[in-house]
Amino acid sequence: MTKDFLTEEEWLPMVRQYFKNDYRERGKIKWNGFFLSDHTAKLKQEARQEAQADQAIWAEQQSLQQIQEQVRLAYEHSRLVQVQESTVNRDNQIPPIQEGHISGFFPEGFYLDGHAFDWQEIRFAKEQHGHYRTER
Structure with a gap:
């Protein structure tokens, strides 16, 4: 060079x-x-x-205690959970049921695969038996 x-x-x-x-x-x-x-x-x-x-159709309305119990069970057993929000979007469409793993909690709600949900925004939650998380 x-x-x-x-x-x-x-x-x-x-x-x-x-x-x-x-x-x-x-x-x-x-x-x-x-x-x-x-x-x-x-x-x-x-x-x-x-x-x-x-x-999308509306899932049954659950009480706050029922929703929290289903989310808690899904977290404790490392299972999938289905949730539906209680508000329509700006196009006035019913929100679809979302499925994922609970990744944590905060005082006003929980995280579903990293996305925050407030307890007051949820109308339905159901733990999915037999669907386990492979890692936490």
């Missing part, structure tokens, strides 16, 4: 020549595959969620 560096007057024309004649920017073509697959996956996920919301 040489310690000789080109001066600005020497390398600037060489760089201009390279970008003018040799360099081929693929631009958008290079990224189309990434954007297309990500966009398609997002559209499929949104369509799935919309279909679930359209088919």
Whole structure:
């Protein structure tokens, strides 16, 4: 390796020549595959969620004590739990029943796979027998 560096007057024309004649920017073509697959996956996920919301029905209303008991049992036995929120979304759709593992608690509620739920926002909870968590 040489310690000789080109001066600005020497390398600037060489760089201009390279970008003018040799360099081929693929631009958008290079990224189309990434954007297309990500966009398609997002559209499929949104369509799935919309279909679930359209088919959702209200689960039975439970008392706060029943909900807390089901969540506690699911946590103690490392089982899946199903929960349904009590409020409709901005499109006035019934929230679908969500399923997951209880990952912790806080004074006003619990975490279902890391997502916080307040006790007052839940209308239904049911521990899923036979569906165990593999890790905690």
